[in-house]
Amino acid sequence: MDFTITPTGATLGARVEGLDLSKPLPDKTFQTLVQALGRHGVLKYPKQNLSSQQLRDFAGRFGELEINVANAYQEPGLPEVMILSNMKQDDKPLGLADAGQDWHTDMSYSNMIAFTNVLYGITIPRRDGKSLGNTEFCNMHAAYEGLPAEWKERLEGKTATHDFNKFWEMMRRERGSARPPLTPEQRAAKPPVSHPLFMTHPITGKRVLYANPGYAIRINEMSEADSDAALAFLFEHQTQPQYRFANQWEEHDLLMWDNMGTIHNAVADYLPHEHRFIKRCQVAATRFFHADGTPRETAPATA
Numbered sequence: 001m002d003f004t005i006t007p008t009g010a011t012l013g014a015r016v017e018g019l020d021l022s023k024p025l026p027d028k029t030f031q032t033l034v035q036a037l038g039r040h041g042v043l044k045y046p047k048q049n050l051s052s053q054q055l056r057d058f059a060g061r062f063g064e065l066e067i068n069v070a071n072a073y074q075e076p077g078l079p080e081v082m083i084l085s086n087m088k089q090d091d092k093p094l095g096l097a098d099a100g101q102d103w104h105t106d107m108s109y110s111n112m113i114a115f116t117n118v119l120y121g122i123t124i125p126r127r128d129g130k131s132l133g134n135t136e137f138c139n140m141h142a143a144y145e146g147l148p149a150e151w152k153e154r155l156e157g158k159t160a161t162h163d164f165n166k167f168w169e170m171m172r173r174e175r176g177s178a179r180p181p182l183t184p185e186q187r188a189a190k191p192p193v194s195h196p197l198f199m200t201h202p203i204t205g206k207r208v209l210y211a212n213p214g215y216a217i218r219i220n221e222m223s224e225a226d227s228d229a230a231l232a233f234l235f236e237h238q239t240q241p242q243y244r245f246a247n248q249w250e251e252h253d254l255l256m257w258d259n260m261g262t263i264h265n266a267v268a269d270y271l272p273h274e275h276r277f278i279k280r281c282q283v284a285a286t287r288f289f290h291a292d293g294t295p296r297e298t299a300p301a302t303a
């Protein structure tokens, strides 16, 4: 199949053209896309035309699909497809309106972390001809590389606790979100988990900084005060401008990103009447990790 992968020239991102994602892809093409995703972090496939089922089938090639707890916003009959939207019908929200509006990486709060998110943009808000609601990313390969040697040494072998409730509470407190507090049952269903702070990326074989402001609450092997100071340093370090890349949406873009090598932020710069409608599948990193979170023995080059 004749297709091209063109890097953006920025720290992250490449444009994939010449593929029709509504059709099953040959295995070799699929392997090339996995490698490109590890290398570029963010892949955009413009001008796609996908049904929800076709979106689900494409995303499902990359691993097990997550079924989100917010079942009010699932595509009817296809619970793996979630609707992200600020639109309403008969006064009822059509989708989750405030997903991901601060720096985080998906599912770091779970033993089985996320591999990739696959988003299909159907309605994109615009003002004065410019599209709104960018998805921003930071490059965690580069953020690890850019750490001062003494920090690399100090944090080597350490683990961090990630907690789903941190982001949830931040949205309630700072963003005036309508989300209710998590119930004790919901909290019990998502207990905090630990992951290595520096992870060997399963596709590139290189180190990444696996921490994020949304969910990381504690470096386990440090005192609380040292951990707070170290996390504050890491959060500032990893979101510096030289690690950033902003994706500007066009209708019919399919955008996918690697959650292990990047963190992301959904920019909330559009108003309620500026409509956005995006379908999303979330893919767990089941091709790289066992259920308990230990890495599978796959050579990075053939992952």
Ligand SMILES: [Fe+2]
Residues within 6 Å of the ligand: 099, 100, 104, 105, 106, 264
């Ligand atoms: Fe997210």
